Amino acid sequence: MLRIKNLVKSFDGERRRRSRAGGDTGRDRERVYAVNDISFEVEDGELFTLLGPSGCGKTTTLRSIAGLERPDSGTIEVGGRTLFAAAGRGRPVNVPANERGLGMVFQSYAIWPHMTVFDNVAFPLQVRRRGQRPGKKEIGERVHRVLSTMELDDYADRQATKLSGGQQQRLALARALIIEPPLLLLDEPLSNLDAKLRESLRYELKRLQRDLGITSVYVTHDQTEALVLSTSVAVMRHGDVVQLGRPREIYENPNCRFVAEFIGTSNFIAGEVVARDGERYTVKTDDGQLVLDSSAAMPTGTEVVVSIRPEAVEVGRTSRAGEVPNEWTGKVLTRAFLGEAVDHVVGVGRHEIRARGNPDVSIAPGTEVYLRLDPAKLALVPVD
Known part of the structure; x- marks a missing residue:
C-alpha cells in the first residue's frame, strides 16, 4: 500500500x-x-x-x-x-x-468553527472539482453514514465548537474518512x-x-x-x-x-558474555551471572547490557535456589501501590532493581528478599 x-x-x-x-x-x-x-x-x-x-x-x-x-x-x-x-x-x-x-487528522483537529458538524464533514466533498463532485443527495447519504459510524449523527446540526474534546476528535476523523x-x-x-x-x-x-x-x-x-x-x-x-x-x-x-528505555520501563545491568550455546547466553555481571535466551548475535567476550522489564522480576521471601536460574538476593528499598500492581525497588549490590507484581504481594522496606529473573523474559542489547 x-x-x-x-x-x-x-x-x-x-x-x-x-x-x-x-x-x-x-x-x-x-x-x-x-x-x-x-x-x-x-x-x-x-x-x-x-x-x-x-x-x-x-x-x-x-x-x-x-x-x-x-x-x-x-x-x-x-x-x-x-x-x-x-x-x-x-x-x-x-x-x-x-x-x-x-485523509489527515491533525493534532489540533483543525475543524471549522463557523460550520455545523454536518457541514464540516461534507466540505471535502463539496469542494471537489465539478466532474468528481458527488450530487447533493449522495453527499448527504455519505455524511450521515460516516457520522453514524462515529456516533455523531445526533449532533449533525450542532456547531462544531460546541462538541466535547472527544467528539471533536471523532469529527476530525469523520471528515478525513468521508473522502474514502x-x-x-x-x-x-x-x-x-x-x-x-x-x-x-x-x-x-x-x-x-x-x-x-x-x-x-x-x-x-x-x-x-x-x-x-x-x-x-x-x-x-x-x-x-x-x-x-x-x-x-x-x-x-x-x-x-534507547528502544528499551523509550518503550516501557526497564532495569539495565551491564555485563560480559562469557558463554553461548545456541540462543542460551551466560552473562557475567558485577552482582553475579545471568542466564538468558536471545536471538541476538553476540560472541563471547562482548560487553553487553541486559534489559529486564519490571514485570519479569519475581519477588519472594523464600529461596528457590537450584529450582530456577537467576536467583539473586537483595533488600527492599521502597514500594509503591499502583492499583493494578505493586512496584518494589530492591537493592542488589550497586543496582536498584524495580519489580512489578501482584497487588496482593506488598513487602515492607528493609525486608530481605529473593529476586528471580526469567531467562525467557530478559533482553540482550549492545552497549551504546
Whole structure:
C-alpha cells in the first residue's frame, strides 16, 4: 500500500562557533537532517505507527507523505501511484497535497468553527472539482453514514465548537474518512485529550480502524498508545528508524538501549558474555551471572547490557535456589501501590532493581528478599 524508500528531508540550521577559550565567535550554517534516509512499507489494512521523542523526524515523515513537506530525495508511493520522486534516474514527481487523495487528522483537529458538524464533514466533498463532485443527495447519504459510524449523527446540526474534546476528535476523523482515502494519516490526534478520555478513545480508534479496514499511518510520542493501537511500529531517533517490528516484538526484544528505555520501563545491568550455546547466553555481571535466551548475535567476550522489564522480576521471601536460574538476593528499598500492581525497588549490590507484581504481594522496606529473573523474559542489547 505505502512504500517509502530512501527518504531524506533536511533544513537549514545554525551551529555556534566557539573559541578555544570557550567564547561565542559567531554562527555557521549547517544542514539539519530531520529524516535521514529511511525506508519502510505499510501493508493494506495496517495501522503503522511512527514512534519517538520530539524532534526525531516522525511528523516530518508524515507531512512528507501528505505533501505538506517536500523531501530532498527518495520516493513515496501509495497503492502503486508515485506521489513523490526526487530528480535522479527519471523525471521528478511531486503531486500537490490536495491531489493526493489522502485523509489527515491533525493534532489540533483543525475543524471549522463557523460550520455545523454536518457541514464540516461534507466540505471535502463539496469542494471537489465539478466532474468528481458527488450530487447533493449522495453527499448527504455519505455524511450521515460516516457520522453514524462515529456516533455523531445526533449532533449533525450542532456547531462544531460546541462538541466535547472527544467528539471533536471523532469529527476530525469523520471528515478525513468521508473522502474514502486509500491512506489515513494521523498526527498525534489524542494528545490534546485528558488521560481518561485518551485511554477510552484509543480502543475506539482501534475498533474503527479494524472494522473499516483502512490503512493508516499514526504519529505519536506516547509509547502506550503505540503498543495498544499498532499493527507495526517504527521507533525513530535523530531522523533514523532504529527498530521496526510488531509491538510485542519491540517491547520484549529491543535491539538497543534507547528502544528499551523509550518503550516501557526497564532495569539495565551491564555485563560480559562469557558463554553461548545456541540462543542460551551466560552473562557475567558485577552482582553475579545471568542466564538468558536471545536471538541476538553476540560472541563471547562482548560487553553487553541486559534489559529486564519490571514485570519479569519475581519477588519472594523464600529461596528457590537450584529450582530456577537467576536467583539473586537483595533488600527492599521502597514500594509503591499502583492499583493494578505493586512496584518494589530492591537493592542488589550497586543496582536498584524495580519489580512489578501482584497487588496482593506488598513487602515492607528493609525486608530481605529473593529476586528471580526469567531467562525467557530478559533482553540482550549492545552497549551504546
